[in-house]
Amino acid sequence: MDFSEKQLTEETNRLFQALKKTGWSKADCEVIAPLTLEINQIKKEKNTIILGHSYMTPDIMYGVADIVGDSYGLSKAAKETKADTIVFCSVHFMAETAKIMNPDKTVIVPAIAGCSLAESITTNDVRELRQNYPEAGVVCYVNTTAAVKAECDACCTSSNALKIIEALPQKKVIFLPDELMAKNLQPLTKKKIISWTGRCIVHEEFTPETIEEVRKEYPNAKILAHLECMPEVIEKVDMAGGTEGMIKYIEKTPAKELMLVTECGLSDRMKVEHPEKKIIGSCALCLYMKKIMLKDVLQALKSPTPEQIIDIPDDVIKKAKKALNKMVKITERYEK
Numbered sequence: 001m002d003f004s005e006k007q008l009t010e011e012t013n014r015l016f017q018a019l020k021k022t023g024w025s026k027a028d029c030e031v032i033a034p035l036t037l038e039i040n041q042i043k044k045e046k047n048t049i050i051l052g053h054s055y056m057t058p059d060i061m062y063g064v065a066d067i068v069g070d071s072y073g074l075s076k077a078a079k080e081t082k083a084d085t086i087v088f089c090s091v092h093f094m095a096e097t098a099k100i101m102n103p104d105k106t107v108i109v110p111a112i113a114g115c116s117l118a119e120s121i122t123t124n125d126v127r128e129l130r131q132n133y134p135e136a137g138v139v140c141y142v143n144t145t146a147a148v149k150a151e152c153d154a155c156c157t158s159s160n161a162l163k164i165i166e167a168l169p170q171k172k173v174i175f176l177p178d179e180l181m182a183k184n185l186q187p188l189t190k191k192k193i194i195s196w197t198g199r200c201i202v203h204e205e206f207t208p209e210t211i212e213e214v215r216k217e218y219p220n221a222k223i224l225a226h227l228e229c230m231p232e233v234i235e236k237v238d239m240a241g242g243t244e245g246m247i248k249y250i251e252k253t254p255a256k257e258l259m260l261v262t263e264c265g266l267s268d269r270m271k272v273e274h275p276e277k278k279i280i281g282s283c284a285l286c287l288y289m290k291k292i293m294l295k296d297v298l299q300a301l302k303s304p305t306p307e308q309i310i311d312i313p314d315d316v317i318k319k320a321k322k323a324l325n326k327m328v329k330i331t332e333r334y335e336k
């Protein structure tokens with residue numbers, strides 16, 4: 001596609017305004033300007049919405065995404081959109097969630113990217129857990145495949161996990177697949193949580209020593225950690241929660257220095273959206289999320305391959321939707 005000098009200069013300036021806080025130079029922005037212009041033009045022509053997870057690189061979040069958010073926010077956006085096609089810049093299970101919410105829409109992923117949590121459990125594992133604990137309700141974290149969601153009573157995200165566990169009628173709850181999140185949630189509820197053995201390969205890397213080093217270097221910083229970190233880390237921080245909870249905390253706190261113990265995409269996002277604060281990033285990259293690049297978004301928009309188009313059997317959609325709707329219903333009850 002050809003663009004005029006004026007269009008390219010304006011696009012470079014637009015990108016630089018957003019990305020400079022994350023270390024991008026004007027020359028870097030100049031390089032990607034033709035790509036972002038082309039993607040944004042095609043997306044309009046094809047009535048397509050681009051959703052970007054907070055762990056994407058800043059060029060995707062601020063260059064081409066129409067909505068940036070966490071898994072729950074993006075699932076809601078996917079449900080509400082009037083666009084015919086959704087390009088979901090995130091890992092595969094999240095795009096599956098968008099498809100479950102919108103079976104009539106075309107949902108495309110720019111790269112086939114997994115997740116250590118989603119890959120840690122199969123449908124047979126869930127069935128076996130149910131057999132072993134017939135008296136327990138089953139809550140699955142959103143980081144699971146559509147097929148696993150279809151085997152569960154309710155789905156949850158890191159922001160609403162506790163509310164969902166509390167809302168189930170059973171006294172015992174199988175919480176899967178994140179072992180560390182289950183450990184972090186157990187002290188917050190009287191219910192007995194039965195966990196699985198999945199772990200997020202990004203968040204399990206943080207140690208109590210990481211926090212101690214940050215405290216020494218930035219004694220005034222508030223430290224926020226994701227609930228996928230180990231309990232020994234959570235004990236040492238000022239706030240623990242999901243992505244959305246961390247964002248809300250940053251918006252409200254008078255603290256000027258904040259350290260985010262999570263994937264570095266969120267730190268980039270907060271640097272752009274809160275230039276008045278000093279955000280100390282963690283440099284922890286999710287290799288699954290970072291598989292998606294602008295060139296993949298363009299290719300997927302232009303001519304997606306069959307593997308990039310999310311396809312889920314109808315019976316799985318029906319059952320997984322029940323678990324997701326339960327989460328939405330319970331969460332909305334709390335929001336009222």
Ligand code: SF4
Binds near residue numbers: 286289
């Ligand atoms: S950050 Fe962890 S939980 Fe999120 S996609 Fe990557 S591996 Fe999965």
